[in-house]
Amino acid sequence: MLAAREPVTLRALVEGTGASTMAVYTHFGGMPGLWSAVRQEGFTRLAARLAAVPRTDDAVHDLAALGVAYARSALEHPELYRAMFDARADLADEAAADAAFDRLVDAAARAREEGRLDPGTDPRTLATQVWAAGHGLVSLVVQGVLPAEVLAPLATGTTAALLTAAGDDAGRCRASVERAWAAG
Amino acid sequence: MLAAREPVTLRALVEGTGASTMAVYTHFGGMPGLWSAVRQEGFTRLAARLAAVPRTDDAVHDLAALGVAYARSALEHPELYRAMFDARADLADEAAADAAFDRLVDAAARAREEGRLDPGTDPRTLATQVWAAGHGLVSLVVQGVLPAEVLAPLATGTTAALLTAAGDDAGRCRASVERAWAAG
DNA sequence: GCTGAACCATAGCGTTGCTATGGCATGATG
DNA sequence: CATCATGCCATAGCAACGCTATGGTTCAGC
Known part of the structure; x- marks a missing residue:
């Protein structure tokens, strides 16, 4: 295993x-x-990678694109990703990690402002759910528990499910998310 | 962190x-x-814990109850959970881990048979998504990245989102999932 | 040219996981 | 009953680990 x-x-x-x-x-x-x-x-590189994801007029697509960049970054350097979540050392400066997470929150907030999500949606909560689900998938793939091929379809489905539950139209949401994965 | x-x-x-x-x-x-x-x-205890979750006539509730048992098991013994997903040693026998996962697949399959989910839903795929999302949340909580209080609401929302996306009625699904968390 | 600080190579300490060895039980065999 | 064989564990010791103490080297500033 x-x-x-x-x-x-x-x-x-x-x-x-x-x-x-x-x-x-x-x-x-x-x-x-x-x-x-x-x-x-590791967190600095991740933050830089997420910062390089362009903001478009489709915030749902951007949110998924951030997930794609997150997954790509982890799979290209699995040892680095494992080290990032290894508890053998403290993290002195959390600014980079916070900056990376804030990109997700920003995308969720913009999606709500665009009217794609319910007005009552909390961007931080949604971002945390997307991050945790993506982190779980990526971790299992990096550890060899799940094969790498299943990452894209499972991440697509989970992301779309979370955004649809937050109020986005199911078909439109799925199209935005799949476009992000196809482009990445 | x-x-x-x-x-x-x-x-x-x-x-x-x-x-x-x-x-x-x-x-x-x-x-x-x-x-x-x-x-x-660790995996043996987890499998025993999941096996003790009773099968009711609400498979969606059962699926969520398995997630609750999974989270409770991990939070009661965080070091054991960390050791289970630590890569310092091989896992000789995967039977216990497979048995635990099969409980999730079984619940998903029963939910489909009950007509709660779309006929095209793949139980294994759905179970993997639920497991990965739960694993991500639990891992972050166990590592101290997320506070323990957010686990229940976030897990509830993510589980309900995945099951609703798989075809279940949104309100009924949410009620089943929340009942499982309230009972656990 | 001298001084002081910063930096690093060497040597050594305490501890780690692990192995070799020998003693001590227990149980089968004659 | 005596004898041997087997399995198990305590002791001692080894190579390697992270880390520290110490002394030599380099280089800027006056």
Whole structure:
């Protein structure tokens, strides 16, 4: 189900780089600091990736496109994604993670303003639901529990279901979401 | 965001038990074998917990009740849940995990047979979507990213959205799902 | 040219998972 | 009853781990 990986050791990392183990301590503050830096880099890249998703006049499509970018980013660097959600180190600065999440909230808010969603819809709640569902799917795929082929259809269906439940028209919603996955 | 935990060491485990480190090797085959046994135990308990959820004449309610049992099981033993989806060890026997998942598939299939869902609905696909979304929510809660209070409302909404998208009546679906969460 | 700070290579400490070895039970066999 | 074989565990020790102490090197500023 899950494959065991050889551990990342400090000595193995510096081997061949010409540097000694001490450099890791002066620059990152030991192994926990290195893990924090890796996680930070992961969230920074993710935020940059989501920030590059253009805003169109179809906010539902944009919300799905953010999900596509999220999934692509995770599948291109599975180890980085695993490290981002590994609890071996703290995350010093949550600004990058918050920035990434705010993109989702913004898309949900715009979808509501466009009249696609019920006026009573809370953008943060909807964004959290989309994120959690996408995170679950991506995690299972990255861990090898689910095959990668099922990600797109399952994510499409779940995203469309959540947005339709939030008030969007079923057919129009599905079209927007599928267009995002086809473009990504 | 995520809290660093002190590592589980072999010597610390046997300390105070009167046993030596050697017993771990004769019984479990070292540290990887111990992790595998822990994961196995986790999935076995989860399967037993889901098997104890009674089948009623409302399969949609049963599907949601399985999700409630899943979440309760994870939140009562967060470390065990983390270990179950930690990739540090292989899972020798997937029978328990499959049995747990089959309960979800069974509930989805019964909901379709009851006429609650579209005839074209694939029970496995729906079960996978529900599982992945629930796993994402539970994982984020267990890791401390999301507060525990939001689990029930978010899970309720996501489950109802998926089942409604699969063809169930929105109001009736929501009532069944909320009843499951209220009972759990 | 001198000084001070920043940086890193080396050596070593305590701890980790793991293995080799020997002692101690228990049970079958003659 | 004596003997041997087998399974199990405590002890000791090994290689490797993360980490720290220390001393050497480099380079800017006066």
